[in-house]
Amino acid sequence: MAFVATCIEATARLLNTPYQEVYQRMKKVGLIENYIVPHYETLHSESRENVAAGIAECLKEWEGKR
Numbered sequence: 001m002a003f004v005a006t007c008i009e010a011t012a013r014l015l016n017t018p019y020q021e022v023y024q025r026m027k028k029v030g031l032i033e034n035y036i037v038p039h040y041e042t043l044h045s046e047s048r049e050n051v052a053a054g055i056a057e058c059l060k061e062w063e064g065k066r
Contacts, residue, residue, distance in 0.1 A: 010052035
């Protein structure tokens with residue numbers, strides 16, 4: 001769970017958005033359970049900046065599908 005929290009915080013900083021809002025957006029589209037957790041091994045090996053950029057892009061894409 002610490003990694004998930006780091007992902008949320010880093011993405012929030014990148015998007016200049018409160019982490020609570022980013023968490024709610026991720027939760028709404030299932031990003032934590034369906035992307036971050038299953039891909040932990042791959043994501044964990046990337047830099048924090050790359051992870052945040054990838055998650056932000058994924059979040060925007062998944063939100064657009066709803």
